[in-house]
Amino acid sequence: MAQEKAKNHNLKAVPSLTDATTPLVLDEESSECPKCFNSGLEVLPEGARPCSCRKLKSREKTLKSVRLPKHYGSVSFDSYKPRTQLQAAAKKWAANFATEYPAVNYGILLMGSVGVGKTHLAVAMLKKLSERGIPCMFYEFSSLLKKIQDSYNPTTQASELSVLSPVLNTPVLVLDELGSSKPTNWVLDTLALIINSRYNEDKFTICTTNYFDNRPTDREDTLEDRVGVRVRSRLHEMCRTIILDGTDYRKKIDQSLQRY
Numbered sequence: 001m002a003q004e005k006a007k008n009h010n011l012k013a014v015p016s017l018t019d020a021t022t023p024l025v026l027d028e029e030s031s032e033c034p035k036c037f038n039s040g041l042e043v044l045p046e047g048a049r050p051c052s053c054r055k056l057k058s059r060e061k062t063l064k065s066v067r068l069p070k071h072y073g074s075v076s077f078d079s080y081k082p083r084t085q086l087q088a089a090a091k092k093w094a095a096n097f098a099t100e101y102p103a104v105n106y107g108i109l110l111m112g113s114v115g116v117g118k119t120h121l122a123v124a125m126l127k128k129l130s131e132r133g134i135p136c137m138f139y140e141f142s143s144l145l146k147k148i149q150d151s152y153n154p155t156t157q158a159s160e161l162s163v164l165s166p167v168l169n170t171p172v173l174v175l176d177e178l179g180s181s182k183p184t185n186w187v188l189d190t191l192a193l194i195i196n197s198r199y200n201e202d203k204f205t206i207c208t209t210n211y212f213d214n215r216p217t218d219r220e221d222t223l224e225d226r227v228g229v230r231v232r233s234r235l236h237e238m239c240r241t242i243i244l245d246g247t248d249y250r251k252k253i254d255q256s257l258q259r260y
Ligand SMILES: [Zn+2]
Pocket: 033, 034, 035, 036, 037, 038, 039, 040, 041, 051, 052, 053, 054
């Protein structure tokens, strides 16, 4: 296509820049690309090539529709370095889901304490899936609940369907930090609605959680305490539970920094 265009303009096509990290700053105000003036084709003395802004824009567009927070920009499977056997196994399961979907049987529930890389793997899965053109969506559990709550309309006594509908219908949903909200009746009912609806429609769900099925100490909640019996049992049917062990790598970094 770019080559055809170049021919029409009597220009020779030159190879595109393969380095996706080429520094290219889009002017936010006008959002006009200084290289191609939004034509998508960069004209050089020796010919023309697809402008690197196209890749950048399509990546931005994808991240926006997937709702990935910007600070996960550099997260990928390659950047996940397993430090235990369970982490290596989890990476394998996650990568397998992302490449094999939709030929998979289960979603994935990544279970482990803080800082072992659950969200990293979930984000890497979403990125891989969206690169493959599969619509998917990321939500941190408590911010999803807040968004649904904020959209509540007292007149209709219902929450906006525009918030809930994509969450129910997206082919792959990541619910990050499942169980992080205090399990009030409303939270449990809303979660049950989302999970049951996705189950009935055969949609895949990927969850991460800091809570375990076994109570680590008498004072700590289990996942069932946080999401309710119904939802935990439904998740057993929908997701393969993958446990990650290890220590908090973010804490480790903090500690090593404190030495300096
Ligand atoms: Zn451009």
